[in-house]
């Protein structure tokens with residue numbers, strides 16, 4: 001059978017399966033079909049998040065690849081690489097090593113590929129045979145079966161193309177925490193997010209698969225499920241799914257939310273469940289900003305009256321939740337950023353998470369770089385750029401915004417003082433990769449406890 005090598009560059013989370021959910025879905029799709037034998041080569045980028053220079057990372061990964069894969073390159077008919085914003089240089093570095101001797105086809109997939117136009121793809125990632133946009137399961141099947149000659153493949157998959165990585169046994173259920181999905185895609189199109197740009201539709205996983213997976217999670221005593229759905233609550237079906245998830249004994253459920261569907265009967269029923277199971281459900285709402293001009297630029301509209309009313313209800317019901325916001329938005333200032341944080345506090349939310357803005361390559365903001373006077377700062381380890389200047393704020397304002405969020409994130413007398421002294425650019429990619437600056441309003445946190453027990457504080461020991 002023909003062989004395919006899939007190469008990914010990941011930041012695996014401790015306590016979760018080592019293979020990423022996205023790659024596991026591909027492995028699951030082809031595991032029982034006689035189409036291609038897929039081997040996964042995963043490069044863990046976690047050891048490099050503390051500022052290893054790009055060329056050192058390339059050298060380490062390159063040496064490993066040379067030793068383990070270059071001698072047998074032509075055993076494979078296909079080599080597929082997953083391209084994300086942080087791995088552009090690594091993907092190209094590996095392609096340069098492969099191309100001269102490899103006689104098979106090189107395939108690229110991932111959000112970066114979906115986000116780029118044909119012209120840009122060929123400039124940024126030259127020497128590639130197939131660029132796969134959107135979800136790759138169906139497109140890979142066509143490539144493996146030699147049923148397409150299109151260089152750019154953009155096929156809308158069907159739910160039957162999605163195979164469960166758990167039911168197929170690809171992801172062993174030997175961790176307490178897992179990632180899981182009940183639907184793919186997103187109905188929103190935020191300009192700062194590759195996911196919104198990546199898909200035009202939302203596909204629900206079948207009830208049958210959900211029931212079987214949940215049964216398996218019960219048997220394996222899974223204790224925490226991080227639901228990957230871009231927005232969990234869309235309609236009544238999601239309430240049914242949540243009830244099923246809650247039937248797994250003592251399992252915690254983490255959900256990403258949008259404020260807008262929390263209204264009418266679905267909203268009340270959802271909040272009733274969250275109130276009843278407040279110790280087991282954790283909610284993260286995307287707000288990003290409260291300012292009209294910033295919302296417009298982000299293409300993320302919030303109805304603030306509705307947001308306030310949902311927050312009021314969450315507070316009355318004593319449901320703990322987190323709100324995510326962005327700093328570095330063109331048109332934002334230090335003052336407007338502070339006002340967004342004040343809004344969160346005044347309306348009774350106890351925690352927020354601040355993300356630095358990154359521009360997806362096909363975003364309107366990227367197109368308007370000149371008019372918005374956007375400047376970006378480049379991370380030294382990964383191919384990640386962050387907006388650190390625009391017509392409305394300077395680099396020093398951007399650093400102040402970071403500092404404001406960081407001050408909320410720090411627990412007094414805790415944390416590494418050397419880390420605290422580092423310039424923002426040395427920390428920003430790590431913060432982005434690990435899900436933003438998680439901040440709390442002081443009155444709600446235990447002043448005497450370090451937030452991260454692994455983080456032994458020098459101050460603490462003094």
Ligand code: SF4
Nearest residue numbers: 186188190193196230
């Ligand atoms: S930020 Fe969230 S809601 Fe917006 S497009 Fe991305 S996934 Fe969808």
